[in-house]
Amino acid sequence: MKRPILITSLLASLLITAPSIHAATPTVEELWKIIQEQQAEIEALKKQQHSTEQKAVAADEKAEAAVEAVEETATTTGNWSDKTHIGGYGELHYNNIDADDSDNDKDEIDFHRFVLFFGHEFTDRLRFNSELEFEHALTKDTADGSGPGEVELEQAYLEYDINDQLATRGGLFILPIGILNETHEPNTFYGVERNDVENIIIPTTWWAGGAGLSGHYPNGISWDLAIHEGLKIPTSGSSAFRVRSGRQKTAEADASDFAYTGRVKYSGIPGLELAASLHYQSDASQVSGDGLDDGLLFETHAVYQNGPFALRALYAEWNFDGSGVEAAGADEQKGWYLEPSFKPREDLGLYARYEDIEGARDRDQFDQWEIGLNYWPHQAVVLKADYRNRDHDLSTESGRDFDAFDLGIGYHF
Amino acid sequence: MRNLLTLLLLVSLGTSVQARGVYQTPDDFLAEVFEGSPPKAAVIWLRGKVKTAAADILGHNYPALRIRYWGEAKRTAWILEEIGKEKPITVGLVVEDNALKNIRVLEFRESRGWEVRHGFFTDQFNGARLTEEQKLDRSIDGISGATLSVWALKKLARLALYLHSQTPYAHDPP
Numbered sequence: 050m051k052r053p054i055l056i057t058s059l060l061a062s063l064l065i066t067a068p069s070i071h072a073a074t075p076t077v078e079e080l081w082k083i084i085q086e087q088q089a090e091i092e093a094l095k096k097q098q099h100s101t102e103q104k105a106v107a108a109d110e111k112a113e114a115a116v117e118a119v120e121e122t123a124t125t126t127g128n129w130s131d132k133t134h135i136g137g138y139g140e141l142h143y144n145n146i147d148a149d150d151s152d153n154d155k156d157e158i159d160f161h162r163f164v165l166f167f168g169h170e171f172t173d174r175l176r177f178n179s180e181l182e183f184e185h186a187l188t189k190d191t192a193d194g195s196g197p198g199e200v201e202l203e204q205a206y207l208e209y210d211i212n213d214q215l216a217t218r219g220g221l222f223i224l225p226i227g228i229l230n231e232t233h234e235p236n237t238f239y240g241v242e243r244n245d246v247e248n249i250i251i252p253t254t255w256w257a258g259g260a261g262l263s264g265h266y267p268n269g270i271s272w273d274l275a276i277h278e279g280l281k282i283p284t285s286g287s288s289a290f291r292v293r294s295g296r297q298k299t300a301e302a303d304a305s306d307f308a309y310t311g312r313v314k315y316s317g318i319p320g321l322e323l324a325a326s327l328h329y330q331s332d333a334s335q336v337s338g339d340g341l342d343d344g345l346l347f348e349t350h351a352v353y354q355n356g357p358f359a360l361r362a363l364y365a366e367w368n369f370d371g372s373g374v375e376a377a378g379a380d381e382q383k384g385w386y387l388e389p390s391f392k393p394r395e396d397l398g399l400y401a402r403y404e405d406i407e408g409a410r411d412r413d414q415f416d417q418w419e420i421g422l423n424y425w426p427h428q429a430v431v432l433k434a435d436y437r438n439r440d441h442d443l444s445t446e447s448g449r450d451f452d453a454f455d456l457g458i459g460y461h462f
Numbered sequence: 463m464r465n466l467l468t469l470l471l472l473v474s475l476g477t478s479v480q481a482r483g484v485y486q487t488p489d490d491f492l493a494e495v496f497e498g499s500p501p502k503a504a505v506i507w508l509r510g511k512v513k514t515a516a517a518d519i520l521g522h523n524y525p526a527l528r529i530r531y532w533g534e535a536k537r538t539a540w541i542l543e544e545i546g547k548e549k550p551i552t553v554g555l556v557v558e559d560n561a562l563k564n565i566r567v568l569e570f571r572e573s574r575g576w577e578v579r580h581g582f583f584t585d586q587f588n589g590a591r592l593t594e595e596q597k598l599d600r601s602i603d604g605i606s607g608a609t610l611s612v613w614a615l616k617k618l619a620r621l622a623l624y625l626h627s628q629t630p631y632a633h634d635p636p
Contacts, residue, residue: 116528119527134548134549136547136548168548173571176573208573216573228606231607232606232607237609265576265577267580268582269577269580269582316577316605316607316608317580317582319582319583319586319602319603319604319605320603320604322605322606352606354603354604355603356601356603357601427521428613
């Protein structure tokens, strides 16, 4: 009896456990089927991976091509707009002058200069540069031409690079004399107003029509030569023998007597510039026998910067021949200035300036102290403030002695 | 007088002409820096903080999506461009151990400011490093009348030092 019961129990337990035994140990056929399916999946994944890699390579190549195309477009300089450049500068001045004679007081705000540069590069070696200036913000179309402002073409010349070290120019260009004449953007110099030596003795901005040649060398030496329209200095009236009144500004200028300008400059040590210029004209009035014959200007200057300290020094002297100019005591006109400065921070500069001037007019003979500061919120933008004290040489001009306070805003782009 | 004017013009126009302003090609510069065998160029993409930092240094976005450079050991070489007054100045810069080792103007296209391409000016940059404020750690004396070109080179010096710091060559060689 016991035996049949045992067999029955065994069969029952086998029946109960049979499915789990079957799942845990597949048959060979089942295993083969599973292996084949897995192999098929591996092959599919391999193909997918290869396809993905190919797509990635293709996408990379496309991206590379797109980037190169963008960069090529950005660096292409073949069209007109890429070869044409626009720039400019401007300065707003506030002057508060308290003179000994109140008739000479001044309290005014003036957009002194609004300048636009236009340049075009015809080839790598041939280019055009120009500067159009609008002074004092307003010109009036009046019959007598009166009005506070002027529109002036201060530069319009073609320049051609003969080689790496030699260039020539022709047209209307700024003369290579002094510190400010060529570089006078407001963010590059101290003082709301430009210094007076480079106004009365060197009539900055001084430009002329003509031709010039310049060279520069790796040792820091450069030179300039120019033949150009001369001055036409008046010999009578309130501005007699005043150099600044002699600028013809290439406006139907009298070309009876050309002038010559030459400069040698050394800038071979960082922070240092030494230069000397000579300017000669055989008849400074363009009229023979009127009492003003030849004129010779000698100018020399030094600019030195060492860390936060800088110094500018300039001397300029005119010598004229002629009975009239000698009789008027205007045959020697000269001036000089010294301007030490200090930058306690990169965006702040303090300066002092002393200048001594002996011009043709009585009012242009004075010495002047000046202190002030420049603040550059951006390297091409400047805010200025200064104090000036002017003392005239002649007692007859003492009414023009003054203390002045000036503010300025300037930009350059 | 007019004869002199004519003579001056004839002398000017009659003189032989060379290519303007290319003082060294980038290939020659790299060959010199890496003694004849420059490594393969790597690329740094101008995006995210790198783009922002480059724009802060230059005052404007760098006109490219990426910048190529050449690196070896702790040294990288860069060919960068920045406009002086009107035209781009092409400059080769070498940074080693996070300091400027060499800066050379490869091509100068401006009509003023030519002084910046000479060694008497560029030698001032040798050894310069970047401060935490991304400024040069030394004063660079300027050149009167070449202010904009001087600014351009100072910016590129700062940019090369910054970009070098973003490469694997800034610390240990990869």
